[in-house]
Each structure stands twice: as C-alpha cells, then as structure tokens.
Amino acid sequence: MNKADSERLESAMGQMGLSSTDSPMNADVIVLNSCVVRQSAEDKVTGLLTSLKPLKNTARNPILGLMGCMVGPNQDTLKKKFPYVDVFMQPQQYEPLIDVLGEKLGVDPEGCVGPLSAKPDVTAYIPIIHGCDKFCSFCIIPYRRGREISRTVDEVVFETKQLTQKGVKEITLLGQNVDSYGHDLPGKPDLGDLLTALNELENLERIRFLTSHPNDMSDHIIDSVANLNKVCEHINLPFQAGDDTVLNNMRRGYTNYHYRDLIDKIRSRIPNVSLSTDLIVGFCGETDVQFEKSLQLIEDIRFDKLHAASYSTRKGTISDRMMTDDVPLETKKKRLEIIETVQKDILTESNASLVGETFEILVEGRKRGKWFGRNRNDKLIYFQSEAARKGEMINVIIVDSSPWSLSGTKIPEQVSL
Numbered sequence: 001m002n003k004a005d006s007e008r009l010e011s012a013m014g015q016m017g018l019s020s021t022d023s024p025m026n027a028d029v030i031v032l033n034s035c036v037v038r039q040s041a042e043d044k045v046t047g048l049l050t051s052l053k054p055l056k057n058t059a060r061n062p063i064l065g066l067m068g069c070m071v072g073p074n075q076d077t078l079k080k081k082f083p084y085v086d087v088f089m090q091p092q093q094y095e096p097l098i099d100v101l102g103e104k105l106g107v108d109p110e111g112c113v114g115p116l117s118a119k120p121d122v123t124a125y126i127p128i129i130h131g132c133d134k135f136c137s138f139c140i141i142p143y144r145r146g147r148e149i150s151r152t153v154d155e156v157v158f159e160t161k162q163l164t165q166k167g168v169k170e171i172t173l174l175g176q177n178v179d180s181y182g183h184d185l186p187g188k189p190d191l192g193d194l195l196t197a198l199n200e201l202e203n204l205e206r207i208r209f210l211t212s213h214p215n216d217m218s219d220h221i222i223d224s225v226a227n228l229n230k231v232c233e234h235i236n237l238p239f240q241a242g243d244d245t246v247l248n249n250m251r252r253g254y255t256n257y258h259y260r261d262l263i264d265k266i267r268s269r270i271p272n273v274s275l276s277t278d279l280i281v282g283f284c285g286e287t288d289v290q291f292e293k294s295l296q297l298i299e300d301i302r303f304d305k306l307h308a309a310s311y312s313t314r315k316g317t318i319s320d321r322m323m324t325d326d327v328p329l330e331t332k333k334k335r336l337e338i339i340e341t342v343q344k345d346i347l348t349e350s351n352a353s354l355v356g357e358t359f360e361i362l363v364e365g366r367k368r369g370k371w372f373g374r375n376r377n378d379k380l381i382y383f384q385s386e387a388a389r390k391g392e393m394i395n396v397i398i399v400d401s402s403p404w405s406l407s408g409t410k411i412p413e414q415v416s417l
Ligand code: SF4
Pocket: 132, 133, 134, 135, 136, 139, 140, 141, 142, 176, 177, 213
C-alpha cells in the first residue's frame, strides 16, 4: 500500500517537473513515507527524520514531508516533536505537499494528483479500498488508516485503462482487506464484480489482489479467480495463529477448522492455486502447545509463501491495552527460526517438483545479468536470454530451483507457417 502511495506521489511530483535524485543531500524535497505496523518501523522513521534535521540549516533547505501511517488525524504531537518538518500527510492524502510545491514552483497543482502520469512499470499497484473495519487486537492500521472506503468500479477501471495505455500489463489491486471491497458503495458491488469488469480490458494481461481476510473470502470471489482468465491463481490469506484461543484473543473471528475448510474449498475450486500467508508468533500468552498448532497448520497446508513476524506490542491497540506481552524475546526468536526452517524445507521440495514444467511469465526486468518475471502463481523465475524484452509474455521451461526462486530457459516462439 505504501509503495502504491509513493508511486502516486512520485508521479504527481513528476508532472510538476520534479525528478528523483539518489541522495538526500541533492534533494529539494524529501518525503518519508512511514509504516507503523511494527514499532521498529516507526523507530526507523523517527531516527531518519532526526538525521535529516541538519539539512534544514543548509543553503538548499529542502522541503521535508512526512506521510503515511505515522500521521494520524491529529498532528499536534508530531508537529511538536518534529517542528522542522514542513508538511504532514495522512495516508493517500498528499495534496498538502502538492499545494506547497505548486506555490513554490509556480505550477498549478490542479490535475497533478490522480492516476499515474509518468511512465509506470509493466506492473502496477492500484489501491481499491482504504482503511480497515476489522480491529484485530494486535493491529494499529484501523486507527491510522481509518474505516473502510472503497473506490468505485468505474474509477478503478478508468485508472487501469490509463495504465494499460502506458504499457502496464499486470495490476495488483490493493487493500488492507481487499475482500470487503464495495460494501460501502451504492449497489454493493464486490471484489468479484470488480474483477469481472477489469477482466474485459484489452491489453491487460494479468490481475492480482492483496490482502484477503478469511471471513470475507466469499464464494463469488473464489469463483471469479477460478473462472476469469486474467485473474491469477494466487491468494494471500493470512491465518496469523493456529490455535483457537490465540485467534480469539487476536479477535480474528475464525477458527483453525474454519481456516482449513476455506483452504480446502479454494483448492477444490481453483486447480493449481498458490497460497501465501502471514502469521504472528509469540502473541500475548501463546504457549508452546498453542505455537505447535501454527506449525502443524504450515506443515499441513504447505504454503507457497509465508511471512512470519514475532509479536511486538503497538501502543493504542487492544492487545496493548488489555493483554500482556509475556512471551520472552528468546522464545519468539526460537519459534520464528523453527517456522523458517520448516517453510524452507517445504519450499525446497515443492519448487524442486516444478523442474521440467513450463510456465508463462511476464518479463519484469533484469537483475544481476539475468532476466526475471513471475508466473501466474507468483513464483519468481530467472532466465537467460539474448532477446527478451521487459513487458513481454514468454514461456520458460524450469531447469533448476531453490527455496526462493526458479531458473529456466526461454522457449523460442513457434513460427506459424
Ligand atoms: S484485518 Fe488486517 S489491517 Fe485489518 S485490523 Fe486485522 S490485521 Fe489489521
């Protein structure tokens, strides 16, 4: 979500005639886009802001902006703490900076905020719903990003069309809980309706979406992924914990049984679907036995991607106010290590089983002398080729694997006679 916000701001600034530079020393405008999902992320932003302060006393005196989740509706405390910051912007609301720049540069800011105006990449993120209504006990997001607000189907379709005209081939629809898209709109279109409308667009090759919530993953969404040819067979479905008491304390609203049942349904309706997930270890009161249930779930489901984080309390959340962060740091670290080892073994095995298979990939670029792209299942694939082009769809046969990626060889196109 932050990446998408940064891209939009960069685009708006590009339209005003500004371009990026590789050092803060050379910049006339410096914006930090903050994440507060973990305390360490917020600490990093605070440290960086402090280190940028001396630049305000140089001849260049850059405009300093802070945006993202660190900026809530009331900015008094932040203004006192960082009096040298010129502009504070809540998530997605970077108009204040554009106004300041417009004044300074003598450019009319009208029209600079909106869909991407600079040349985007071949893949793009499109936020479709902002905020979250769920209030999981460990999470700060609903307090910082506010309640759910969906963009209309027409607005998203229009933006996507514009992006495809600029060469974008794949879009990822974003939301803290993308599955609850549309409930606040007239007529209540859902994510399945939006996917159906986007599937019709010419020149768009692929559609993905992030992040889902087990309670809102409806049959209509699952069937849309199964039936729409441009929607990729990949679902990110965080489970967060395998034990029902821990899930209840997290206020996630589902059980281990419900989650497994949903996975069975998704797998039975979408052949070859790949699944990714997020989980937290060491949540307040989590015992070894309760942690084992998370581990068992990982071993049983065998996710294609997993992001595990150890619990750290966030001030103002329900768990901070009502529970005790009582799992020792060492135990949290140990649990993370166990999960990472198990997941690595799963991926070593499952990726090795893909050697010899052929996948269609969208070429995204070049890294360390090799081309790379992703297949529909979101597997990262490297390949060697003299004649590849960013943005083209090619077929690659897999020749080697590691837990984190695959390598292959481009299959030459068939010449039709
Ligand atoms: S659904 Fe996600 S964003 Fe919303 S409160 Fe829960 S963890 Fe946070």
